[in-house]
Amino acid sequence: MNLLNRLLILMCLLCISCNGELSEEVSSPNDSSKELPLSISTTSIAKGKVGENFEVALTSQGGVQPYTFSTQDSLPSGVTLSSQGVLSGTPDSVFSATITFVATDSENATVARDFLITISPPDxxxxxxxxxxxxxxxxxxxxxxxxxxxxxxxxxxxxxxxxxxxxxxxxxxxxxxxxxxxxxxxxxxxxxxxxxxxxxxxxxxxxxxxxxxxxxxxxxxxxxxxxxxxxxxxxxxxxxxxxxxxxxxxxxxxxxxxxxxxxxxxxxxxxxxxxxxxxxxxxxxxx
Structure with missing residues (x-):
């Protein structure tokens, strides 16, 4: 085998080795672009007061956007929850209870989180x-x-x-x-x-x-x-x-x-x- 053929074979072997390393890199489980699990990132809900405007936006992260929010629990009288996760309204009575909110992403993955909602009496x-x-x-x-x-x-x-x-x-x-x-x-x-x-x-x-x-x-x-x-x-x-x-x-x-x-x-x-x-x-x- 002449020198030229030997060089060609060596170059092919080097290419195969490089492709293998690149393939391993792409499939690495530590890839930072991998999708995060769906979660509700809001940590607490501020207190409201009877007769005063109340507005709180719930937020989520991970999963696949867009997100929708829902609850099966009773909210304070005068307060509603939008599908975008905004609690808003003017409470008309005192309230204190733990409410479970559910976030759903575009692939129907869901996650739930409990929050204490308190509506205090007016001044x-x-x-x-x-x-x-x-x-x-x-x-x-x-x-x-x-x-x-x-x-x-x-x-x-x-x-x-x-x-x-x-x-x-x-x-x-x-x-x-x-x-x-x-x-x-x-x-x-x-x-x-x-x-x-x-x-x-x-x-x-x-x-x-x-x-x-x-x-x-x-x-x-x-x-x-x-x-x-x-x-x-x-x-x-x-x-x-x-x-x-x-x-x-x-x-x-x-x-x-x-x-x-x-x-x-x-x-x-x-x-x-x-x-x-x-x-x-x-x-x-x-x-």
Whole structure:
């Protein structure tokens, strides 16, 4: 065999060897381009709050895009899940539960992951509820213990509250509610929410309250009236006068007297009860 033939054979052997090494490289299990397993990469879901916009996007990785998301569990009321994995809406009630979400890729591979979703109460006063909301468009009694609104002949709803509409005498003004009966315990509170709709006058006053009287304050029944906390309202301001229950009290009526000479300026917007018997998810929103 001459020298040229030997060289040709040697070159062929070298080519075969190189091709084998390249083939092994391509099939190597450590190739970084190999597909990753499907997973949900989101690690947690931020807390939401009742009455506030809630939006969280779930994310996935691996598998073959695009991904779709789903769940068989009940979401917070007011919140929905899109197929792209976006949780959105405005929650309307307190919620706390573990939800299982499923991600599916384009080859129908699936993966599931659990998340705790918590919707907290709105900012406000806990264990509190509106007893009566006075409004010229229609006063409401949200608390089933009460079914009747009463007031002085010179007192009526005006704008979004109740006030003296004829004259201005401090004793010719009262408004309240009655019903089947209620009980309050030591430490419970009564909140009277007031508005000053005057554009020029400030008012400082201490409202009177009664669990007995359904009529006007008089000198003869003064022992049946109690003073709520004093407050000063400048033009356009809203404020709260509170009374803390000193001991167990039961009644079927609650009455408020403004205890100040004025007309169509100080409005009693609503009455709220803060009660230890209520749940922490019952909240009165602060104006």
């Amino acid at each position: 406000g006063i806990e264990r509190c509820a509106v007893i009566v909301d006075f409004d010229s468009a229609g006063s409401t009694l949200p608390d089933s213990r009460f079914n009747t609104i009463f007031s002085d002949v010179y007192t009526d709803v005006y704008q979004d509250g109740i006030t003296t509409v004829i004259g201005s005498h401090e004793n010719y003004n009262h408004a309240g509610v009655s019903g089947a009966g209620f009980s309050l315990y030591s430490g419970d509170k009564i909140r009277l929410i007031w508005k000053n709709v005057s554009s020029v006058n400030s008012h400082t006053f201490s409202p009177r309250i009664s669990f007995i009287e359904t009529g006007r304050f008089t000198t003869s029944n003064s022992a049946n009236w109690l003073l709520s906390s004093s407050l000063t309202l400048n033009p356009g301001e809203t404020g709260v006068s509170e009374y803390t229950i000193p001991s167990y009290t039961t009644s079927n009526t609650f009455n408020v007297n403004q205890n100040i000479n004025q007309g169509k300026q100080l409005l009693l917007d609503r009455i709220e009860f803060v009660e230890s018997a209520r749940g922490t998810n019952e909240v009165c929103v602060i104006d």
